[in-house]
Amino acid sequence: MNPEDAPFLALTGVTKRFGATLALDGAALRIAAGSVHALLGENGAGKSTLIKILSGVHAPEAGMIRLDGREAAIASPRAAEAMGLRFIHQELNLVPHFDAVANGWIGRRHPRRGPFIDQRAMRARVAEVAARIAPDLPLDRPAKRLTPGQRQMAEIVRALMEPARLVVMDEPTSSLSEGEAERLHAVVRQLAAEGTAVLFISHRLDEVTALCADYTVLRNGRTVGSGRIADTNRDGLVALMSGGSDRRQDSASGGAKYAAPVAVADGSAAPRLSAEIAFGPAGEGIAFEAAAGEIVGLYGLVGSGRSSLLKLIWGAKPARGRISVDGAPLKGGIASRVARGLAYVPEDRRREALAAPLSIEASLALPHLSDFRAARSLPVSSRPAIRRFAQDVARRLRLAAASLQASPMTLSGGNQQKLVFGRWLGRRTRVMLVDEPTRGVDVGAKAEIHAELRRIAADGAAVIVATSDIEELIALSTRVVVLCAGRITADLAADAIDRGRIVAAAFGHAVTDVPPKAA
Amino acid sequence: MILLRRYGTLVALVVIVAIFAIASPGAFGSVANLVNITQQMSLLAIVAIGATLVMVLGEFDLSVSAVVSWAGIASVALFGAGWPLALVFPLVLLSALVMGVVSGVLVARFALPSFIATLALGTVIGGLTFWVSNGATLFSGIPPVFRALGRGAILGVPVPTLWLAGVALVFWLVLDQTEFGRRLYAIGGNREAARLVGLPVRRDMVVAFALCALLAALAGLLLTARLGSAHPTGGGGYLLQAYAAVFLGMTAFREGEPSIPGTLLGAAIIAVISNGLTILGVPSFLQDVMTGAIIIAAVLIRHFGREGD
Structure with missing residues (x-):
């Protein structure tokens, strides 16, 4: 940043720790008055944490915030609001059945007439703000019936109800159509022209280079670059975000090289899993295959469709197209997939995998209760059979629990994740779908889960792992498939796995030097 | 203190029994009266066991009292028309099963809040009951064999108590020992998680609602057999008391989940209070005040106990 741009807001040396994770490690951000500033970084680089510190949601452990050159503390969201900082979050924060007028006045002192x-x-004030930036915004329609772009505008109107000095927009265009995005860009330029700075977070580099004047890049919680967009280009930004093109480094497991895909036992030529399904925002097709013994890493930015793809294969969402295992198409819902030897570990274990009333051992047996019957023809569970299975799993995964009769909610995050994995260990797994295998899991448990995934693949399963952790992706995968906005933008075999290529593909760059493998 | 926190509800029952036994040693504490209490609690407990199944899912069935009344009126109306017991009994149960399936489908398939769906359905059933009965108490044509189903004793145990014992045993086994029972707890704990591991979530929910209505109808039939008549609002008192029993039962054990033993305990507490206060000559409106206060106290103790965990 040029010294003559006196930053009205400067953060230096900001550090924030969540448990064992260092989310920010001395990050810095300097925003000039009335500038459009891009905040860039991969998933988990620390962007969201930095914004939460700006908005007063989190308090930093170290670091300094200066507003107009004077040291300032942002103790609460209310304090941030009073300082003229406005936040438009990724998930919209409008009351769905309120119109733009009512939404604009939430949390403010409403004008009164008598009691x-x-x-x-109220309407006059909102109309005045809207006339400046979004004259065609319908003010009397409930937010739930507005288009995503109109909702975005309603949020901006709300942000500008009182004088604003900085508007932070967290991926504002990720849910917008092309036309709506252009509309938003025009508003951003207008805000800057009026002297309101905009901190713009986006994964769309075309948009960033066209719209923003300055940039700051975060990686692993540190600011690794900042300056004028005019002095750099897309490749320069990608290189900053990915930290150059590090070759893959084998994980702690002693650098074991991966076995070549195991031949399908029955000798048929069909791949273990193949999927040809309608996918992506426009519903165009995606074709995808995985062989027995492979660990296919699925990478992509937020919104690229990683989780959706796994859910479609698992049958948790209705899919159009054809999904086959060992050449035979999958029919029916989730239960029939369980019967065919598929397994699924969802992304959010608390919301999607654990039920508090069941004990740990009952949770482990849940997907295939009929394997634990006292008598084969009666749907009565045998407690000893369930207990034996639970003890086996606990031993194999080193699941640390005070008691297997306790609720899974008493376990640590890592042990909860082991439990969700352990469910599928009792039977022969042909295809394992795993979404974020080690999110919120400590280092020890992480290594154990990785080892288990390798064992499952070595036993002849096709393992598909969606992860937003690029280190994990590189350490674990025998093949990497990168998604961007619902399309496969790279399919990298083991010796082509490279951080730079993965990040470039995730941001929608074609990977030029490695032709995608024929499906 | 730990004992009180963990088994507070059970301790409360023992304390209440002890207080009444001291206050009225002859009348309350007699074996005959204690046996009588099991009979008094039986119909309430059968309705509450049905409500427990639905509560395990985290849902409510507010139509239970309407189904109790319906079963009574429907059975006596059919008896009056000359239908035999062998046909009336299964037919009335079947009608309730259909009602339960309707609730279950509304909640599980069409995602209606169970509170609203079953309140509305209960209103419909109540209307049908008045229609069939013309708003009058029905009593003609009840065969003596039917009356024997709700009265008398076998080997000194009242027949309603035997019904309760059978129902409680069956549904304790269902909830505690079968795959269906485990699935219900899983669905109640986290419906999305249950769906994602491939459990038949909708089907199980419909079955639970159907069983709940079935048990309410059984209680209605037994009530009619005991009284020898049916009134179109005869089941009115069961709704709140059944849920009071379930909630008391949820405070009984460490996990705080609905369970059959818990519900039995809850129903026993309600029956003991009512019986004991009646013996002591406390007017019935004061009994209601005390019953409500005891429920609030039990849940509060549980609440503070859990904070200490």
Whole structure:
């Protein structure tokens, strides 16, 4: 950043730790008044944490915030609001059945006439703000019936109800159509022209280079680059985000090289898993294959469709197209997939995998209760059979639990994740779908889960791992498939796995030097 | 203190029994009266066991009292028309099963809040009951064999108590020992997680609602057999008391989940209080006040106990 741009807001040396994770490690950010500033970084680089510190949601452990050159503390969201900082979050924060007028006044002192709120004055004030930036925004329609772009505008109107000095937009265009995105860009330029700075977070580099004047790049919680967009280009930004093109480094397991895909036992030529399904925002097709013994790493930015793809294969969402295992198409829902030897570990274990009333051992047996019957023809569970299975799993995964009769909610995050894996260990797994295998899991448990995934693959399963952790992706995968906005933008075999290529593909760059493998 | 926190509800029952036994040693504490209490609690407990199944899912069935009344009126109306017991009994149960399936489908398939769906369905059933009965108490044509199903004793145990014992045993086994029972707890704990591991979530929910209505109808039939008549609002008192029993039962054990033993304990507490206060000559409106206060106290103790865990 040029010294003559006196930053109205400067953060230096900001550090924030969540448990064992260092989310920010001395990050810096300097924003000039009235500039459009891009905040860039991979998943988990620390962007969201930095914004939460700006908005007063989190308090930093170290670091300094200066506003107009004077040291300032942002103790609460209310303090951030008073300083003129506005935040438009990724998930929209409008009340769905309120119109733009009512939404604009939430949390503010409503104008009054006598004891009643003055609806006419409320509307006049919102209309005045809207006329400046979004004259065609319908003010009387409930937010739930607005288009995503109109909702975005309603949020911006709300942000500008009182004088704003900085508007932070967290991926504002990720859910917008092309036309709506252009509309938003025009508003951003207008805000800057009026002297309001915009901190713009986006994974779309075309948009960033066209719209923003300055940039700051975060990697692993540190600011690794900042300056004028005019002095760099897309490749330069990608290189900063990915930290150059590090070759893959084998994980701690002693650098074991991966076995070549195991031949399908029955000798047929069909791949273990193949999927040809309608996918992506436009519903165009995606074709995808995995062989027995492979660990296919699925990478992509937030919104690229990693989780959706796994859910479609698992049958948790209705899919159009054809999904086959060993050449035979999958029919029916989730239960029939369990019967065919598929297994699924969802992304959010608390929301999608664990049920508090069941004990740990009952949770482990849940997907295939009928394997634990006292008598084969009666649907009565045998406690000893369930207990034996649970003890085996606990031993194999080193699941640390005070008691297997306790609720899974008493376990640590890593042990909960082991439990969700352990469910599928009792039977022969042909295809294992794993979404974020080690999120919120400590280092020890992480290594154990990785080892288990390798064992499952070595036993002849096709393992598909979606992860936003690029280190994990590189350490674990025998093949990497990169998704961007619902399309496969790279399919890298083991010796082509490279951080730079993965990041470039995730941002929608074609990977030029490695032709995608024929499906 | 730990004992109180963990088994507070059980301790409460023992304490309440002890207080009444001291206050009225002859009348309350007699074996005959204690046996009588099991009979008094039986119909309430059968309805509450049905409500427990639905509560395990984290849902409510507010139509239970309407189904109790319906079963009574429907059975006596059919008896009056000359239908035999062998046909009336299964037919009335079947009608309730259909009602339960409707609730279950509304909640599981069409995602209606169970509170609203079953309140509305209960209103419909109540209307049908008045229609069939013309708003009058029905009593003609009840065969003596039917009356024997709700009265008398076998080997000194009242027949309603035997019904309760059978129902409680069956549904304790269902919830505690079968795959269906485990699935219900899984669905109640996290419906999305249950769906994602491939459990038949909708089917199981419909079955639970159907069983709940079935048990309410059974209680209605036994009530009619005991009284020898049916009133179109005869089941009105069961709704709140059944849920009170379930909630008391949920405070009984460490996990705080609905369970059959818990519900039995809850129903026993309600029956003991009512019986004991009646013996002591406390007017019935004061009994209601005390019953409500005891439920609030039990849940509060549980609440503070859990904070200490």
